Amino acid sequence: MATQKLRKRGLIQSAGLGRYAMTDAGRAWLDSGKRISSGQGIKKVRPTSGLRQRAWWVIARDRTFTVDSLLYTIATGDERNAEDNLRRYISALEHTGFITRLPARAGTAAAWSVVPDRIGRKAPTYRRQLKQVVCGKTGAIYTIGDQHHG
Incomplete structure:
Protein backbone atom coordinates (compact mmCIF):
# COMPACT_ATOMS: atom_id res chain seq x y z
CA MET A 1 0.00 0.00 0.00
CA ALA A 2 2.83 2.39 0.85
CA THR A 3 4.53 1.92 -2.52
CA GLN A 4 1.20 2.41 -4.30
CA LYS A 5 0.69 5.73 -2.48
CA LEU A 6 4.23 6.86 -3.28
CA ARG A 7 3.76 5.92 -6.94
CA LYS A 8 0.42 7.77 -7.10
CA ARG A 9 2.15 10.88 -5.77
CA GLY A 10 4.91 10.50 -8.35
CA LEU A 11 7.65 10.09 -5.75
CA ILE A 12 8.80 6.64 -6.92
CA GLN A 13 8.57 4.59 -10.10
CA SER A 14 8.81 0.92 -10.91
CA ALA A 15 12.36 -0.28 -11.66
CA GLY A 16 11.50 -3.91 -12.23
CA LEU A 17 9.55 -6.58 -10.43
CA GLY A 18 9.39 -5.59 -6.76
CA ARG A 19 11.95 -2.80 -7.21
CA TYR A 20 11.41 0.93 -7.18
CA ALA A 21 13.49 4.00 -7.94
CA MET A 22 13.03 7.50 -6.62
CA THR A 23 11.81 10.09 -9.14
CA ASP A 24 13.07 13.68 -9.37
CA ALA A 25 9.95 14.72 -7.48
CA GLY A 26 10.74 12.11 -4.82
CA ARG A 27 14.31 13.37 -4.52
CA ALA A 28 13.06 16.97 -4.18
CA TRP A 29 10.61 15.87 -1.47
CA LEU A 30 13.36 14.04 0.40
CA ASP A 31 15.69 17.05 0.13
CA SER A 32 12.97 19.37 1.44
CA GLY A 33 12.92 17.46 4.74
CA LYS A 34 9.12 17.34 4.79
CA ARG A 35 7.46 14.25 6.23
CA ILE A 36 5.19 12.14 4.06
CA SER A 37 1.80 11.72 5.66
CA SER A 38 -1.78 11.09 4.63
CA GLY A 39 -3.85 13.97 3.34
CA GLN A 40 -1.05 15.52 1.30
CA GLY A 41 -2.22 14.25 -2.07
CA ILE A 42 -4.28 16.14 -4.58
CA LYS A 43 -7.87 16.45 -3.43
CA LYS A 44 -10.63 15.35 -5.77
CA VAL A 45 -13.11 18.11 -6.44
CA ARG A 46 -16.57 16.79 -5.86
CA PRO A 47 -19.46 18.72 -7.32
CA THR A 48 -21.87 19.91 -4.68
CA SER A 49 -25.38 18.66 -5.21
CA GLY A 50 -27.10 19.06 -1.86
Missing part, protein backbone atom coordinates in the same frame (compact mmCIF):
# COMPACT_ATOMS: atom_id res chain seq x y z
CA LEU A 51 -30.52 20.58 -1.29
CA ARG A 52 -29.18 24.10 -0.76
CA GLN A 53 -26.93 23.96 -3.83
CA ARG A 54 -29.85 22.76 -5.95
CA ALA A 55 -32.01 25.53 -4.46
CA TRP A 56 -29.36 28.12 -5.32
CA TRP A 57 -29.21 26.94 -8.95
CA VAL A 58 -32.98 27.43 -9.23
CA ILE A 59 -32.83 30.78 -7.44
CA ALA A 60 -30.08 32.01 -9.77
CA ARG A 61 -31.92 30.72 -12.86
CA ASP A 62 -35.42 31.94 -12.01
CA ARG A 63 -34.44 35.14 -10.13
CA THR A 64 -37.71 35.11 -8.12
CA PHE A 65 -39.06 32.22 -6.07
CA THR A 66 -41.19 30.97 -3.20
CA VAL A 67 -40.41 28.19 -0.76
CA ASP A 68 -43.09 26.04 -2.37
CA SER A 69 -41.70 26.58 -5.88
CA LEU A 70 -38.24 25.55 -4.69
CA LEU A 71 -39.55 22.47 -2.91
CA TYR A 72 -41.59 21.43 -5.93
CA THR A 73 -38.57 21.82 -8.22
CA ILE A 74 -35.69 20.41 -6.16
CA ALA A 75 -36.91 18.21 -3.30
CA THR A 76 -36.59 14.49 -3.98
CA GLY A 77 -38.39 13.32 -0.85
CA ASP A 78 -35.22 11.73 0.52
CA GLU A 79 -34.17 14.85 2.45
CA ARG A 80 -34.93 15.21 6.12
CA ASN A 81 -36.97 18.32 6.89
CA ALA A 82 -36.43 19.84 3.44
CA GLU A 83 -38.92 22.66 4.01
CA ASP A 84 -37.43 23.68 7.36
CA ASN A 85 -33.91 23.45 5.91
CA LEU A 86 -34.84 25.72 2.99
CA ARG A 87 -36.66 28.20 5.22
CA ARG A 88 -33.59 28.56 7.45
CA TYR A 89 -31.33 28.94 4.40
CA ILE A 90 -33.63 31.54 2.80
CA SER A 91 -33.81 33.46 6.08
CA ALA A 92 -30.01 33.53 6.29
CA LEU A 93 -29.72 34.67 2.67
CA GLU A 94 -32.30 37.39 3.29
CA HIS A 95 -30.60 38.64 6.47
CA THR A 96 -27.23 38.88 4.70
CA GLY A 97 -28.49 40.63 1.57
CA PHE A 98 -28.28 37.82 -0.99
CA ILE A 99 -32.02 37.89 -1.60
CA THR A 100 -34.79 40.41 -0.91
CA ARG A 101 -38.38 39.72 0.05
CA LEU A 102 -40.88 40.94 -2.53
CA PRO A 103 -43.83 43.05 -1.37
CA ALA A 104 -46.64 40.89 -0.02
CA ARG A 105 -49.72 40.39 -2.16
CA ALA A 106 -53.03 39.24 -0.72
CA GLY A 107 -53.57 35.51 -1.02
CA THR A 108 -50.06 34.67 -2.23
CA ALA A 109 -47.12 33.01 -0.54
CA ALA A 110 -44.05 35.00 0.47
CA ALA A 111 -41.70 35.46 -2.47
CA TRP A 112 -38.11 36.58 -2.81
CA SER A 113 -35.83 37.92 -5.52
CA VAL A 114 -32.10 37.29 -5.80
CA VAL A 115 -29.71 40.26 -5.77
CA PRO A 116 -28.14 40.04 -9.26
CA ASP A 117 -24.53 40.87 -8.31
CA ARG A 118 -24.53 38.07 -5.71
CA ILE A 119 -25.26 35.34 -8.27
CA GLY A 120 -22.51 32.81 -8.85
CA ARG A 121 -22.42 29.12 -9.75
CA LYS A 122 -21.50 28.02 -6.25
CA ALA A 123 -24.18 28.44 -3.61
CA PRO A 124 -23.59 30.66 -0.60
CA THR A 125 -22.79 28.52 2.44
CA TYR A 126 -24.86 29.04 5.58
CA ARG A 127 -22.89 28.42 8.77
CA ARG A 128 -25.71 28.27 11.27
CA GLN A 129 -23.66 27.97 14.47
CA LEU A 130 -21.41 30.87 13.48
CA LYS A 131 -24.38 32.89 12.19
CA GLN A 132 -22.55 33.49 8.90
CA VAL A 133 -23.12 33.18 5.19
CA VAL A 134 -20.07 32.71 2.97
CA CYS A 135 -20.47 34.00 -0.57
CA GLY A 136 -19.86 31.20 -3.07
CA LYS A 137 -18.74 33.74 -5.66
CA THR A 138 -16.23 35.83 -3.69
CA GLY A 139 -15.61 33.95 -0.45
CA ALA A 140 -16.68 37.03 1.53
CA ILE A 141 -18.18 36.28 4.95
CA TYR A 142 -21.41 37.98 5.99
CA THR A 143 -22.54 37.85 9.59
CA ILE A 144 -26.25 37.50 10.28
CA GLY A 145 -27.35 40.47 12.32
CA ASP A 146 -24.68 42.75 10.86
CA GLN A 147 -26.51 45.65 9.21
CA HIS A 148 -23.75 46.26 6.65
CA HIS A 149 -24.32 43.94 3.72
CA GLY A 150 -21.23 44.72 1.62
